[in-house]
Amino acid sequence: MDTQTKNSSRRSFLKHSAMGAAGFMIVPRHVLGRGYIPPSDKLNLAAIGAGGKGWSDIGNAYENGANNVVALCDVDVNSAKRARERWPDAAYYKDFRKMLEEKKDDIDAITISTPDHTHGVAALAAIEMGMHVFVQKPLTHNIYEARKLTEAAREYKVVTQMGNQGSSNPAQHWMVEQFDKGIIGKVHTVHCWTNRPVWPQGIPFPTEMPGRPEHLSAADWDLFIGPADYVDYHPLFHPFKWRGWWNFGTGALGDMGCHIIDIPFRVLGLGYPTEVECSVGQVFVKDWTPEYIPDGCPPSSHVAIKFPASKRNKSEVNMIWNDGGIRPFHPDLIPADHDLGEAGSKNGIMMIGDKGIISCGVYGVDPKIYLKGGEVIEMPETVMTENPVSKLPDFGQQMSWTRACKAGFQSKEHKALHSSFDYAGPLTEAVLMGNLAIRSYTTGERADNGAMRFPGRKPLLWDGENMRITNYEAANQFVGRNYREGWNI
Numbered sequence: 109m110d111t112q113t114k115n116s117s118r119r120s121f122l123k124h125s126a127m128g129a130a131g132f133m134i135v136p137r138h139v140l141g142r143g144y145i146p147p148s149d150k151l152n153l154a155a156i157g158a159g160g161k162g163w164s165d166i167g168n169a170y171e172n173g174a175n176n177v178v179a180l181c182d183v184d185v186n187s188a189k190r191a192r193e194r195w196p197d198a199a200y201y202k203d204f205r206k207m208l209e210e211k212k213d214d215i216d217a218i219t220i221s222t223p224d225h226t227h228g229v230a231a232l233a234a235i236e237m238g239m240h241v242f243v244q245k246p247l248t249h250n251i252y253e254a255r256k257l258t259e260a261a262r263e264y265k266v267v268t269q270m271g272n273q274g275s276s277n278p279a280q281h282w283m284v285e286q287f288d289k290g291i292i293g294k295v296h297t298v299h300c301w302t303n304r305p306v307w308p309q310g311i312p313f314p315t316e317m318p319g320r321p322e323h324l325s326a327a328d329w330d331l332f333i334g335p336a337d338y339v340d341y342h343p344l345f346h347p348f349k350w351r352g353w354w355n356f357g358t359g360a361l362g363d364m365g366c367h368i369i370d371i372p373f374r375v376l377g378l379g380y381p382t383e384v385e386c387s388v389g390q391v392f393v394k395d396w397t398p399e400y401i402p403d404g405c406p407p408s409s410h411v412a413i414k415f416p417a418s419k420r421n422k423s424e425v426n427m428i429w430n431d432g433g434i435r436p437f438h439p440d441l442i443p444a445d446h447d448l449g450e451a452g453s454k455n456g457i458m459m460i461g462d463k464g465i466i467s468c469g470v471y472g473v474d475p476k477i478y479l480k481g482g483e484v485i486e487m488p489e490t491v492m493t494e495n496p497v498s499k500l501p502d503f504g505q506q507m508s509w510t511r512a513c514k515a516g517f518q519s520k521e522h523k524a525l526h527s528s529f530d531y532a533g534p535l536t537e538a539v540l541m542g543n544l545a546i547r548s549y550t551t552g553e554r555a556d557n558g559a560m561r562f563p564g565r566k567p568l569l570w571d572g573e574n575m576r577i578t579n580y581e582a583a584n585q586f587v588g589r590n591y592r593e594g595w596n597i
């Protein structure tokens with residue numbers, strides 16, 4: 109049987125078995141889920157965002173032909189070129205809404221690797237059509253969207269995974285085991301840091317717009333903007349540099365938090381935070397008066413996020429995040445000539461407990477345990493060498509998801525995923541709490557005498573269940589966002 113026939117017979121089998129189970133009533137597909145696809149059969153995949161990270165996301169999910177790529181969507185023909193050459197039979201779209209509508213009966217599963225501001229709207233549309241989704245980190249642009257996707261994935265019974273590939277690194281699971289053995293006792297303080305931003309950030313919004321490059325039409329740019337506030341094209345936005353602007357990106361914390369905070373979130377079994385406070389780096393172009401840049405993410409930030417004790421860690425946790433080149437100092441237990449976190453101390457995590465410290469770099473690389481008394485424990489090499497996942501691109505983050513898609517919603521493969529939305533949603537919310545604090549800190553009010561006041565520069569108290577800041581109403585504008593007409597969630 110050729111692939112085409114096999115796939116269409118599979119889809120018709122699924123349709124018939126769904127009807128059988130429902131006693132010939134018409135049941136929306138999400139009520140039954142997509143059902144089981146034999147591992148030997150191929151998933152029909154599509155990608156939204158085929159350039160940048162999207163290129164490797166769809167490539168890893170394709171798994172050298174183990175699956176089909178049936179459709180590709182990218183607003184920028186140049187960015188899409190390489191993927192279109194690799195999968196010439198895949199239908200090409202610029203508007204994901206059109207692709208989803210026209211291909212809804214063909215697509216089983218979809219990778220979403222657009223800039224952060226379009227993750228939520230694209231993923232929700234795909235989930236509501238019953239498609240399994242792989243979404244890049246951070247799962248969404250704001251907390252409201254993360255909660256919405258987490259709930260929708262359960263309601264529509266789809267298999268999901270976020271693109272924080274370190275979550276599949278066996279080293280992270282070794283740290284979980286060590287912590288659960290009680291080796292460092294209860295953890296009260298966590299330090300997380302990154303050398304990002306490594307793109308323009310903390311700069312005033314551009315005032316001169318140079319016009320679009322020839323290959324990008326006004327309609328293409330409008331699709332790039334999607335749910336965001338409309339602004340003209342500027343090379344400081346696309347490609348890649350959208351990260352430094354709140355309209356599109358989530359700054360250094362949003363970019364790296366879902367890789368770095370993932371580790372303490374998993375190891376300590378954390379949930380919704382209760383409190384957040386921050387301060388950020390200033391920018392001076394003129395003497396004495398700092399630039400007021402509420403549109404731009406800051407050049408550096410220092411954020412403290414508090415978490416209650418969890419089932420696995422019976423202590424409250426104060427998590428301190430730094431970015432923009434600021435990193436924590438060496439704690440007493442870590443010798444002065446040791447790098448912190450990873451080589452060059454660029455990114456890292458230190459979980460400080462009663463009896464010692466677990467530290468590692470981004471994605472969980474290079475884990476070490478420093479015990480009171482001076483003993484240093486390194487991870488045995490066999491943890492990596494004996495686990496085939498460690499040789500896979502992105503530790504098999506996309507491949508484990510495609511295999512779980514075939515096995516179906518709530519299958520053992522699905523439950524074994526390390527970053528399905530049940531986990532990735534709350535993780536993303538915790539990361540984006542930091543951004544809520546940063547935006548509250550940097551957004552001022554002008555007093556009658558013209559001076560700026562910053563009433564959001566204080567500890568903000570969070571009611572996680574109800575997604576509300578309870579002691580500063582204006583901060584709640586950053587729980588969600590205003591959506592451009594036609595792009596509501």
Ligand SMILES: NC(=O)c1ccc[n+]([C@@H]2O[C@H](COP(=O)([O-])OP(=O)(O)OC[C@H]3O[C@@H](n4cnc5c(N)ncnc54)[C@H](O)[C@@H]3O)[C@@H](O)[C@H]2O)c1
Nearest residue numbers: 157159160161182183184187221222244245271331347348
């Ligand atoms: N997990 C990782 O290691 C990793 C690494 C890099 C990026 N990322 C994440 O991947 C996402 C993309 O980042 P990037 O660095 O690839 O950015 P990028 O700007 O380089 O690429 C984004 C791609 O999406 C396309 N695009 C933009 N808007 C679109 C839309 N509405 N519909 C379809 N296509 C659209 C662009 O044309 C481009 O091809 C981000 O969320 C980022 O955080 C993850």
